[in-house]
Amino acid sequence: MPQPFVPPVVFGVLNVTPDSFSDGGRFLDPAAAIGHGQALVEAGADVVDVGGESTRPGAAPVDPGEELRRVLPVVEGLVAGGIRVSIDTRRASVAAAAVRAGATIVNDVDGGRDPGLLRVAADSGADLVLMHSRGPAGRGGDYGDVVRDVATDLRDRVDAATTAGVPRQRLVVDPGVGFSKTAAENWHLLAHLDALGVDGLRLLVGVSRKRFLGELVDGPAEDRDGVTAVLTALLAERGVWGVRVHAPAVSRAAIDVVRRMREAA
Numbered sequence: 001m002p003q004p005f006v007p008p009v010v011f012g013v014l015n016v017t018p019d020s021f022s023d024g025g026r027f028l029d030p031a032a033a034i035g036h037g038q039a040l041v042e043a044g045a046d047v048v049d050v051g052g053e054s055t056r057p058g059a060a061p062v063d064p065g066e067e068l069r070r071v072l073p074v075v076e077g078l079v080a081g082g083i084r085v086s087i088d089t090r091r092a093s094v095a096a097a098a099v100r101a102g103a104t105i106v107n108d109v110d111g112g113r114d115p116g117l118l119r120v121a122a123d124s125g126a127d128l129v130l131m132h133s134r135g136p137a138g139r140g141g142d143y144g145d146v147v148r149d150v151a152t153d154l155r156d157r158v159d160a161a162t163t164a165g166v167p168r169q170r171l172v173v174d175p176g177v178g179f180s181k182t183a184a185e186n187w188h189l190l191a192h193l194d195a196l197g198v199d200g201l202r203l204l205v206g207v208s209r210k211r212f213l214g215e216l217v218d219g220p221a222e223d224r225d226g227v228t229a230v231l232t233a234l235l236a237e238r239g240v241w242g243v244r245v246h247a248p249a250v251s252r253a254a255i256d257v258v259r260r261m262r263e264a265a
């Protein structure tokens with residue numbers, strides 16, 4: 001008897017930054033950002049992932065106070081509208097304020113390297129996404145075997161989080177596609193996701209519009225939503241817990257294709 005199909009949770013990307021790689025500057029105004037968050041949900045997102053610091057290669061670090069100024073009114077507005085919010089931050093102070101404002105997921109591209117952020121997650125009851133990176137996006141990570149090394153690194157981050165008091169059932173791991181990985185390493189990780197299942201923890205994967213997809217589709221990042229949706233279908237087929245996308249509608253449709261194929265089997 002085939003396993004029942006459980007659709008992945010769809011995280012809609014809301015970057016409240018002047019310089020994110022594909023949507024920088026469009027949502028700096030809180031009202032515009034909140035409106036876009038609502039539109040993401042109407043288009044099929046289950047969660048809105050709010051980020052106030054660009055992670056694109058070469059982006060300047062943002063002062064934590066500025067990051068908080070950008071994201072807090074947006075988190076508050078989305079929560080007030082009944083939307084499930086994830087805060088995409090590597091700073092404890094930003095995570096703490098966002099969780100107090102009603103965010104229920106902390107999404108940390110630094111994999112919990114700030115012990116203060118781990119304590120916030122432990123004390124708050126929020127889910128914690130530990131994303132893999134060995135440094136800023138766009139640089140290689142000097143891997144022997146990228147799948148084995150990423151799995152080992154993630155296991156280390158999980159150990160740090162559980163030691164800090166975050167229960168395992170509140171942890172999600174993420175291979176950090178595009179972060180300190182070459183295009184070939186990204187594809188290799190995606191082809192071997194089963195080896196990344198850190199002791200059965202939930203797996204979130206973010207490929208949306210990323211640079212390595214640019215080799216398949218010419219043009220601006222927004223033109224990569226089609227190939228992103230194809231990957232969403234493949235990831236759904238492989239049972240990932242969540243996907244993180246800029247264009248939820250086409251990825252939601254891709255998930256529905258998988259569901260219908262499973263139902264018709």
Ligand SMILES: Nc1nc2ncc(COP(=O)(O)O)nc2c(=O)[nH]1
Pocket residue numbers: 013015020021022051055056088107108109129131174176177204205206207208244
């Ligand atoms: N968990 C998680 N969070 C992330 N945050 C930002 C980006 C960079 O992409 P963006 O600039 O489109 O936000 N990618 C990820 C990712 O792959 N996984």
